[in-house]
Amino acid sequence: MVKRVLMIAYHYPPMRGSSGIQRTLKFSQYLPQQGWQPLVLSAHPRAYANSGNDQMREIPAEAVVRRAFALDTSRHLAWRGRYVGWLALPDRWVSWCLGAVPAGLRMIRKYRPQVIWSTYPIASANLIALCLHRMTGLPWIADLRDPMTDVDYPADPLTRKVYRWIEKQTIKHCTVAVCTTPGAIKTYETRFPEIPASRFALIENGYDEENFADAGALAAQAAPAQGRPFTLIHSGIIYPSERDPVPLFEALAELQAQGRIDAQRLRVVLRATAHDDYLAGLIARYGIGELVGLAPHIAYRDALSEMLTADALLVLQASNCNHQIPAKLYEYLRARRPILALTDTIGDTAAALRQAGIDTIAPLDSKEGIMQGLMRFLELAEAGKAPLASEEAIAANSRRARTGELGQLLERVAQPAQAAHALQANREEVR
Structure with missing residues (x-):
């Protein structure tokens, strides 16, 4: 059986200008070598303030890429430089949820992935993954990277409140929460003492x-x-x-x-x-x-x-x-x-x-x-x-090594779901 993972990521080529692009791009590039086909659900390029084709050729041929409807509130929904605040909660790309949730459901029905994977720092990505996880029951790996909130972050109190709600729902419902530093894991273990430590995993960033x-x-x-x-x-x-x-x-x-x-x-x-x-x-x-x-x-x-x-x-x-x-x-x-x-x-x-x-x-x-x-x-x-x-130190930090860590995590997360599907199929055959 082909193993597939639905990867929900705002940062993906042709977007330019953020080192965060490399994490998702390189995971998708090297996951096929781990036996996993990436199904990438990203945003329409119009949402990117800076885009270019210089890394498009690095998207692997095995990847299925869908770019869902998305707008940047500050550029597309503003009037004379101003826009309604709630149109940018939790972030300026919240409209992506409107396109990505139905697009994600179509991808799940067509390709039947075993795992959902989403990546921060765009909070809307976690909202999309939360919806798809609750609607389908698929296991969900939330790649949080860094803590979503801090004492004074985000600076706006209402945005911080919305972020904290998303953060709480993510930690509560995800199968595994991935951070990029030991300190981030300690922060979440302290912030959510009721959540077992086994829910958190470390996959650092790297180079290619x-x-x-x-x-x-x-x-x-x-x-x-x-x-x-x-x-x-x-x-x-x-x-x-x-x-x-x-x-x-x-x-x-x-x-x-x-x-x-x-x-x-x-x-x-x-x-x-x-x-x-x-x-x-x-x-x-x-x-x-x-x-x-x-x-x-x-x-x-x-x-x-x-x-x-x-x-x-x-x-x-x-x-x-x-x-x-x-x-x-x-x-x-x-x-x-x-x-x-x-x-x-x-x-x-x-x-x-x-x-x-x-x-x-x-x-x-x-x-x-x-x-x-x-x-x-x-x-x-x-x-x-x-x-x-x-x-x-250099060798340990390669993107290939990090993708190997993600591949092992996908296998661990997918096994219970695969066993449940097999059991259900056996029951249907008996009937």
Whole structure:
């Protein structure tokens, strides 16, 4: 019997601009090697603010992909830049539920998957999976990645209330809840003490070796830059709260004023931040325009190629995200370049770095700590002595390895359902 899994994911090609795309894309790409056919239920491309075809060829031929009706409330249902608030609860893509639930039912009737799998951070995906699970009785793996809520997240009280309801219903009804960090699992075990610990599973993020092979070919073609300053690159979104760069900018301004760094020694490149206007204002305010530059979004393989050729890579992760690890971190590790991590030393991000053999870590919320950590890092990196990820850590974090973990989880979840279906079929034969 062909084993199939219905994968409900908003982030999927042709969407661009989020590292979260890679988790679902690579799971769907490698699951056929685990004996599972992926049935992907995603959103219509019109819902994506940024789309492109650069990763469409990575969707495997075995995958069945359906793109259900979906709108972005802020772009499609707004009048003069304003829209009714309840049309964006739990998120701006709630209209996707209207198209995805009937589309999912049609896929279930036609292809008869053994398991439903849904993935956050779009809360509507969990709503869709909850509906399909309750309507069909299929086992459900909820790929939560990170906790859906925190004390002050989401910031809007009504949105936070809706999120908490979805989160509670997800944990209550799913067969297994998957998180990407040990800290996230601890958070949920504390938040829902009545739920057995066996309901939670850990599948971390990772990197894709095939993509890096392609990126390596691009990097090899690039001519080495002569006479440029030491280049430190942050690749990806910079959230004003969760990755607040203000202390970093303060530290750079102070070091510049002291004459310890200048544009000939250091260049910080912030690539595809998604908040360029906000950051440009801060860069101007602190007078660090010669040190810090903003760069636009580029194709995924080009971004990986840039990581491979950078002098060093920058991680930003605030203490209010101690139970999260940026998905980009695993690609940084694979790039085998020096890493400067500005994050809480007791958080999961710092723990993952130390486990990989990297100790160039400084607190993101301390100007003085960043000044000290940055200067130490520069001295090590310029001398060729900055620590790099161990080969063991790199190998353990591949997307193929993570998909193997998901394949084992699918087998475990599907077995009781398969036994129940077999029993029902036997009863019908007896009758």
